[in-house]
Amino acid sequence: MLVLALDTSTPEVTAGVVALRSPHELIAALQAGPAVRPATVLAQRKAVAPLGHAEKLMPLVSEALAAAGHTLRELDAVVVGIGPGPFTGLRVGMVTGAALADALDVPVHGVPGHDGLARTLHPLPGELLVVTDARRREVYVSGYRADGRRALGPAVVAPAAVPELLAEHGLTPTHVAGAGAALLIAPDLPVLTPPADAPALGLVEAAATPLLTGALPGPLVPLYLRRPDATVPGARKSVLGR
Known part of the structure; x- marks a missing residue:
């Protein structure tokens, strides 16, 4: 199965073409040799563009497809990161993924970005904490059991509140990962570096079961975790006091 993976939940815009093995x-x-991953990234392109997600994404898609030796019409599915992340970035990736899937008549699946990152690092000997920068002196956090199940989050909190949040959920992570790890207060956990083919690899592997079983995708629901800065203005007040 040939899958296009898109992620715009961070300042780094990603497009990847991934081959997902059938069962x-x-x-x-697995019978022929050591443990292998269910998916292989054929090509991936990235660009750091905090304010340029819309301008960068489709050119990256074209570059990744060309490098993989495939075309849009050969895709069997689309997987898109649904956050957590900022409003504008997430909207670009999810709308693009939905539009491509609709035009190609293929399914589109949404995957939380933290789940994808955790999947690239699985299996681990202990529990994992994934942390990304939420700005405004806060972080996005998710916690995972040793078997890969998410037991916490994603949530947005101040770095100082992370230890209490972990205790509330009975988590004692042995490793931390994600671009926000350095923002934790006095971090004392080993920081793991994801493989070079993340996040495309993780997004597809996290969605492997519904992709391979042909499960009907649910609606794409973004994980904003915050209200958008822009709001609908209220009714105008009369300067005459009426």
């Missing part, structure tokens, strides 16, 4: 292919690969 029988994965079983054959």
Whole structure:
């Protein structure tokens, strides 16, 4: 299965073309040698553009497809990161993913970005904390059990509140990952570096079960975790006091 993975939940815009093995292919690969991943990134392109998600995404898609030797019409599905992240960035990625899937008549699945990152690092000997920068002196956090299940978040909190939040959920992570790890107060956990083919690899592997079973995708619901800065203006007040 050929899958296009899109992520615009951070300042780094990503487009990747990923080959997802079918169940029988994965079983054959596991029998032939050491543990293998269910997906392989054929090509991935990234660009750091905090304010340029809309301008960068489709050119990156074209570059990734060309590097992988495939075309849009060969895609079997689209997977898009749904956050957490800022309003504008998420909107660009999710609208683009939905539009491409609709035009190609293929399914589009949404995956939380933290789940994708955690998936690239699985399996681990202990629990994992994923942290990304939420700005405004806050972080986005998610916690994962040793078996990969998410037990916390994603939530947006001040760095100083993270230890209390972990205690509330009974989590004692042995590792931390994500671009916001350095923002934690006195971090004392080993920081893991995701593989070079993240996040495309993680997004697709996190969605592997619904992709391979043909499950009907649910609606794409963005994880903003905050209200947008722009709001609908209220009714005008009369200068005459009426």
